[in-house]
Amino acid sequence: MASHRRPKQPSRTRVTVLTATAAAAVALTSQGAAQAAPKPGKDEVKSKVDKLYEDAERATDKYNGAKEKQEKLEKQIDALQDKVADGQEDLNELREGLGSMASAQYRSGGIDPSLQLFLSSDPDDYLDKASTLDQLSSQQVDALKKIQKKQRDLAQQRKEAAGKLDDLADTRTELGKKKREVQAKLGEAQKLLNTLTAKEKADLAAKEKQRASRAADRAADKPADLDKEAPASSRGAAALNAAATQLGKPYVSGGTGPNSYDCSGLTQWAYAQADVSITRTTYTQQNDGTRIGRGELKPGDLVFFNNLAHVGLYAGNGQVLHAPKPGAVVRYEAMEYLGNFQFGVRVA
Numbered sequence: 001m002a003s004h005r006r007p008k009q010p011s012r013t014r015v016t017v018l019t020a021t022a023a024a025a026v027a028l029t030s031q032g033a034a035q036a037a038p039k040p041g042k043d044e045v046k047s048k049v050d051k052l053y054e055d056a057e058r059a060t061d062k063y064n065g066a067k068e069k070q071e072k073l074e075k076q077i078d079a080l081q082d083k084v085a086d087g088q089e090d091l092n093e094l095r096e097g098l099g100s101m102a103s104a105q106y107r108s109g110g111i112d113p114s115l116q117l118f119l120s121s122d123p124d125d126y127l128d129k130a131s132t133l134d135q136l137s138s139q140q141v142d143a144l145k146k147i148q149k150k151q152r153d154l155a156q157q158r159k160e161a162a163g164k165l166d167d168l169a170d171t172r173t174e175l176g177k178k179k180r181e182v183q184a185k186l187g188e189a190q191k192l193l194n195t196l197t198a199k200e201k202a203d204l205a206a207k208e209k210q211r212a213s214r215a216a217d218r219a220a221d222k223p224a225d226l227d228k229e230a231p232a233s234s235r236g237a238a239a240l241n242a243a244a245t246q247l248g249k250p251y252v253s254g255g256t257g258p259n260s261y262d263c264s265g266l267t268q269w270a271y272a273q274a275d276v277s278i279t280r281t282t283y284t285q286q287n288d289g290t291r292i293g294r295g296e297l298k299p300g301d302l303v304f305f306n307n308l309a310h311v312g313l314y315a316g317n318g319q320v321l322h323a324p325k326p327g328a329v330v331r332y333e334a335m336e337y338l339g340n341f342q343f344g345v346r347v348a
Contacts, residue, residue, distance in 0.1 A: 040192075042200040049189045053325040054339070056185035058309045060253040060262055061281045063178035066171055067254070068280045073168045080161040084154060091150045097143060182253055186326055212331040216247075216319075229299065229316045232346050236300020238274035239347075243267075243313050243321050249330045251323045256280075261323040263311050266330060267302055270313060276347060282311045289347040297344045303335070304342040314344060 040048070193201065231237035243266060252260035257269040264282050271278045278288040285302060297303065299316040312322025312333075319332050335341060 039195060042196055042204060045192050045196055045200075046204055049192050050325075052185050052189040052192070054306055054309050056182050056189070056253070057263065057325065058307075059178055059181040059185060061264065061283060061309070063175065063182055064254060064262070064264065065281045065283065066175040066178055070168065070171045070175060073164055073171060077161060077164045077168065080157055080164065084157045084161065087150060087154045087157065091147065091154065094143065094147050094150060186253075189326070208328070211337060212333060214334075216332040232298040232300040235271070235274040235276050236298070236347065238300075239267075239270040239276065240300045240313050240315060240321065242273035243270040243330070246270075246330045247321075247332075249323075251326055251328050251330070253326065255323070261330060263323050266323040267311055267313060271347060278347060282308045285311055286343075286345055289345040292344045292346055294341060294344065296346075298346075300347075302345040302347065304345070306339040306342075308342060310338065312338070 196204075231240065246257070246261065246266065246269075249257075250260045251262060253262055254265070255261040256265040261269065264280060264285055267285060268278055268280055279285055282304060286304060286308060289302065292301065297314045299314055301314045302311055303314045303320055304311050310322070312320040315321045315332055318335050320335055320338060321330070321332050322338075323330050324333065
């Protein structure tokens with residue numbers, strides 16, 4: 001007969017040893033993984049940060065679009081609500097007039113049954129009955145029709161206002177989502193920058209400063225072909241000159257001036273100083289004029305980069321005046337440093 005013995009349980013000492021051994025193995029594995037992933041160099045960090053800034057700029061542009069839509073909706077809702085309030089006052093006055101007619105008829109010998117509809121909140125049912133209308137004077141019929149039209153207008157305006165309010169709620173949700181997306185991208189970029197030493201950060205800042213200085217010098221030089229580099233128009237020249245007065249102002253997501261700017265905020269502000277109204281975002285500014293190629297560019301034209309993630313003002317000699325990215329200021333920069341050139345737009 002086979003015996004059934006309980007398997008021997010490991011002692012506490014043995015369990016402790018095994019646990020400690022496993023923990024040590026995990027620690028060694030983690031150390032190995034950490035050693036296998038060396039700290040990225042400053043050039044790699046810069047490349048990753050630039051990509052994150054580009055992503056953040058796209059998200060910022062969508063945030064700006066949602067914000068612009070929100071502001072338009074708020075104005076439209078205010079106008080509709082004012083219209084509804086005014087319409088209600090007009091309707092009340094029309095009803096008071098009908099009440100006066102009923103009172104006058106009562107004093108002259110009682111109210112005709114058909115006149116009772118004047119005081120009804122819903123005269124449409126009566127208006128649909130020809131027999132009732134036949135008993136009314138032409139003046140009374142006109143008054144009823146005015147009330148009917150006013151009620152229908154008010155119902156339509158209230159429905160439109162309700163729809164706008166729903167749109168506004170959706171837009172505010174989208175606005176919050178895009179804002180969080182921008183903040184996440186900027187936060188990720190900052191974490192990468194924090195991995196650099198103070199010297200590495202200083203080296204990158206010095207390179208950017210030198211690059212901007214060279215671009216400013218080139219933009220200030222007289223071009224060899226004056227006709228080719230003449231401003232696109234007097235308004236283009238005025239916009240470019242206005243933007244030049246903002247050199248050194250910081251880039252801030254959503255900034256529209258005069259203290260800070262994002263890329264499309266600067267171009268919109270600059271053209272506003274030339275009495276030209278252009279839209280708010282890169283995705284809409286691309287439609288604010290005639291599209292042109294690189295060989296046709298003249299100072300004052302809008303120039304777009306990186307799948308419409310960025311826009312600036314062409315300054316001549318292959319230079320762009322723009323609000324570059326977080327942590328930077330409004331400055332001149334050579335086009336070759338700005339990424340993939342898309343096209344230019346000449347604002348009329």
